[in-house]
Amino acid sequence: MKYAGLLVMPAGFFLSIAALALFPAPAPRVAFVLCGLGVEALGLVVAVRGHMEARGEGRS
Amino acid sequence: MTPIAPAMTDTAFALALALLLMAPLAIAGVALINTGLGRSRSAAQALLGNLAIVAVTAIVFALVGASVAGNLPGTPGSEGHILHLGAKPWNWLGAGPFLLGGLGVAPAQAQLALLFEFLAVAMAALIPWGSGADRFRLTAGCAAAAILAAIVFPLFAHWVWAGGWLSQLGVNFSLGAGFLDPGGAAAVHVLGGFSALAVIWIAGPRKGKFPKEGFATALPGHNAVYILFGCMISLVGWLAWNLAGALVWLHAPLAALPVTAINTVLSASAALVATFAVTRVRFGKPDASLCANAWLAGLVASSACAALVTPGQSLAVGFIAGIATPLLVELLELAVSIDDPSGAITVHAGGLLGLLAAGIFAPQQGQLVAQLVGIATLLGFVFPLVYLLFWLVNRVHPFRADADGERIGMDLHELGGGAYPEFVIHRDESYR
Numbered sequence: 001m002k003y004a005g006l007l008v009m010p011a012g013f014f015l016s017i018a019a020l021a022l023f024p025a026p027a028p029r030v031a032f033v034l035c036g037l038g039v040e041a042l043g044l045v046v047a048v049r050g051h052m053e054a055r056g057e058g059r060s
Numbered sequence: 061m062t063p064i065a066p067a068m069t070d071t072a073f074a075l076a077l078a079l080l081l082m083a084p085l086a087i088a089g090v091a092l093i094n095t096g097l098g099r100s101r102s103a104a105q106a107l108l109g110n111l112a113i114v115a116v117t118a119i120v121f122a123l124v125g126a127s128v129a130g131n132l133p134g135t136p137g138s139e140g141h142i143l144h145l146g147a148k149p150w151n152w153l154g155a156g157p158f159l160l161g162g163l164g165v166a167p168a169q170a171q172l173a174l175l176f177e178f179l180a181v182a183m184a185a186l187i188p189w190g191s192g193a194d195r196f197r198l199t200a201g202c203a204a205a206a207i208l209a210a211i212v213f214p215l216f217a218h219w220v221w222a223g224g225w226l227s228q229l230g231v232n233f234s235l236g237a238g239f240l241d242p243g244g245a246a247a248v249h250v251l252g253g254f255s256a257l258a259v260i261w262i263a264g265p266r267k268g269k270f271p272k273e274g275f276a277t278a279l280p281g282h283n284a285v286y287i288l289f290g291c292m293i294s295l296v297g298w299l300a301w302n303l304a305g306a307l308v309w310l311h312a313p314l315a316a317l318p319v320t321a322i323n324t325v326l327s328a329s330a331a332l333v334a335t336f337a338v339t340r341v342r343f344g345k346p347d348a349s350l351c352a353n354a355w356l357a358g359l360v361a362s363s364a365c366a367a368l369v370t371p372g373q374s375l376a377v378g379f380i381a382g383i384a385t386p387l388l389v390e391l392l393e394l395a396v397s398i399d400d401p402s403g404a405i406t407v408h409a410g411g412l413l414g415l416l417a418a419g420i421f422a423p424q425q426g427q428l429v430a431q432l433v434g435i436a437t438l439l440g441f442v443f444p445l446v447y448l449l450f451w452l453v454n455r456v457h458p459f460r461a462d463a464d465g466e467r468i469g470m471d472l473h474e475l476g477g478g479a480y481p482e483f484v485i486h487r488d489e490s491y492r
Binding site for chain 1: 146233433436437444
């Protein structure tokens with residue numbers, strides 16, 4: 001699950017980059033950059049959840 | 061192509077050089093804090109590790125990193141590799157000569173920029189070392205630092221400081237002045253903070269930190285004097301760093317420097333006072349190590365915005381950083397099971413706050429979007445890249461010391477002698 005989260009994060013980055021290349025108008029550009037950040041945040045949350053599950057199993 | 065920076069006056073050049081010669085005080089301060097926040101039986105290994113990492117990053121950056129960063133206009137390949145996408149140029153990789161070739165013929169101002177990067181890469185690589193305290197092997201720490209100095213830092217530094225695509229967001233996409241990071245909040249601190257998270261996830265927590273039952277065990281730092289004195293030294297280094305950054309990257313006039321210095325002090329001060337108050341209310345007494353973390357978080361936030369905001373705004377940024385610091389430390393440890401002895405993740409998250417503030421308070425239109433794109437790059441590209449590279453290094457050369465090493469302490473295990481040989485170190489109850 002941690003790796004799934006880490007793989008989602010670059011997708012958010014490419015979404016932000018695509019927003020710059022595809023949308024010259026400010027409003028959709030900002031919206032897509034924010035969407036990209038949202039996807040990255042989602043990936044981070046998934047990775048953190050994966051870490052917590054792994055820690056729960058491996059507590060010393 | 062690397063843009064030609066406005067020419068610096070001789071006075072500004074001399075001042076920036078003098079400031080950069082004081083910037084290592086920030087590195088010394090962070091090294092002291094890292095050591096103080098670890099345990100006494102790992103203190104010598106921790107401080108030697110800090111020194112070794114500075115040495116390794118200097119050598120690796122000179123051999124390879126400076127070439128990737130490509131910050132020497134006038135040398136072969138300094139224009140970098142440019143990709144054309146959406147009818148816009150994306151300068152994504154430096155291509156300077158290896159082994160600092162051409163340094164002697166590069167303009168003095170470009171050499172100054174390179175010196176800034178030399179110091180910045182050392183600071184960035186120290187951050188994960190502190191987070192891996194008490195279990196991170198010395199050689200593995202050096203290997204991780206080498207990866208940061210050879211690949212990750214130079215790549216991002218090229219994008220931000222050497223005419224790379226992030227710095228050109230203003231020219232190519234009308235986003236303010238492009239991504240701004242004059243004091244290295246992004247390229248040094250946020251990058252270092254994400255590297256710290258990668259190290260913590262890969263190495264795992266210290267033995268006994270998260271027992272099978274009950275709450276996380278408190279493993280307090282062994283020397284509050286190191287920690288707090290490190291904060292004081294750091295202030296001097298940070299002042300030097302922020303002022304030098306304003307001169308080198310923003311080409312700020314000399315008249316703008318006193319405000320930058322005042323903003324740096326205000327941000328750290330507001331953060332400390334806020335954490336002092338929060339911990340006083342929550343625990344009945346102020347917490348020294350959390351106050352130290354807040355001081356650093358305020359300084360880190362100032363790295364992004366001290367040269368760009370007003371004193372009032374700087375105060376607000378520091379205050380928010382100070383409120384967030386103890387809460388985030390608690391959240392990461394108790395709710396997310398992250399064992400970060402130096403609090404590096406929380407401290408260097410202050411950089412994100414500063415980067416946002418630089419966008420929010422900027423007069424140019426589109427600056428906030430430029431800052432958001434920079435943050436998206438750190439979170440969506442730099443962090444996964446660092447994690448992948450560290451994971452690969454860990455497969456070849458494990459980060460974590462064996463259980464016996466952790467039990468007897470990293471000093472005895474790795475160096476054969478302790479930092480305090482005349483002191484009796486009491487038995488650790490968590491190993492019973």
